[in-house]
Amino acid sequence: MKKIFSENITVQFVLLSLAVFISRLPFLSAGYGAEEDAWLLPLTAKNIALSGQYQLSRAPAHPLQELIYSLMWNSGSFAYNLLTAIASVIAVVFLALSLRQLGFKHYLFASFAFAFTPIVFVSSTYTIDYMPAMAFVMMSFYFLTSPPPPLPRERGVRGEVISGILLGLAIGFRITSGAMLIPFCILVGRDLKSRPAKILV
Numbered sequence: 514m515k516k517i518f519s520e521n522i523t524v525q526f527v528l529l530s531l532a533v534f535i536s537r538l539p540f541l542s543a544g545y546g547a548e549e550d551a552w553l554l555p556l557t558a559k560n561i562a563l564s565g566q567y568q569l570s571r572a573p574a575h576p577l578q579e580l581i582y583s584l585m586w587n588s589g590s591f592a593y594n595l596l597t598a599i600a601s602v603i604a605v606v607f608l609a610l611s612l613r614q615l616g617f618k619h620y621l622f623a624s625f626a627f628a629f630t631p632i633v634f635v636s637s638t639y640t641i642d643y644m645p646a647m648a649f650v651m652m653s654f655y656f657l658t659s660p661p662p663p664l665p666r667e668r669g670v671r672g673e674v675i676s677g678i679l680l681g682l683a684i685g686f687r688i689t690s691g692a693m694l695i696p697f698c699i700l701v702g703r704d705l706k707s708r709p710a711k712i713l714v
Contacts, residue, residue, distance in 0.1 A: 522613075525621060526606055533605050533628045537598040537637050545590045546639030554640050555593060558582035577685035578642050593640040600644040601628070601637035607651035614659035642687045649683035650690055657697055673701055 545551045550571055557570035561583035570579055585592055605628045612620035627633060636643040657676035680697065683690035 526609065529609060529621060529624060530602050530606055532625070533602045533637075534598060536629070536634070537601060540638035541594040541598060542591050543594075543639070545593065546641060548639075548641060551640040554578065554582055554642075555586065555590070558586040562586040573688045575642050575686060575688075577682065578645060590640065594638060597640060597644050598637055600648040601633070603648040604644060604651045607648070607655045611651065611655045611658055614655070646683045646687035646690045649679050649686065650693055653677075653679035653683060653693070653697070657700060 545555060553570040554575075557568050557579055560568050561579060563586075567576070567580070569575075581596075582593065605624050608627055609620050609624035612623055617623060628637075633644075633647075653676045656672045656679060659672070676697065680690065680693060683693070
């Protein structure tokens with residue numbers, strides 16, 4: 514069993530996903546959360562759905578979350594919190610994938626540590642924008658560091674383009690995600706310096 518776990522990447526990531534999701538599940542029925550912002554989101558979603566006009570839950574705007582929630586405004590707190598929990602699973606999995614691609618030996622332990630950091634754990638259980646934004650940031654980081662095999666750097670859509678789109682979506686959930694442009698641009702700059710002098714399309 515130990516050998517199967519250590520050698521089968523699929524098993525590792527399935528168990529990682531289940532552990533993160535199940536740990537959040539008991540808390541998803543506890544309402545929208547203790548923060549005022551968490552209650553403003555479903556209220557704004559209801560107003561958008563009923564009026565047909567976009568409204569800000571608070572400044573700066575969180576348009577993607579507000580618009581998505583407006584499509585499910587009457588689903589109740591559990592549905593909202595379920596999306597947050599799923600987003601936390603995505604964030605943890607893509608962090609693990611990124612660390613693995615970067616050659617970290619203990620990428621699973623690092624990902625578990627991230628998943629159960631108190632601020633991350635609590636933010637994964639109620640209606641707030643932190644985890645949806647983090648999920649897109651982690652996906653962006655993954656595509657920046659390791660483009661998927663069907664889309665190599667030498668042809669088609671480059672990983673940096675996909676990464677930029679995903680980071681833009683993260684900003685749509687939480688504008689402060691834009692701060693990741695600084696380290697991401699540094700990574701891209703270092704990568705460009707290490708590439709052969711040829712035109713990539």
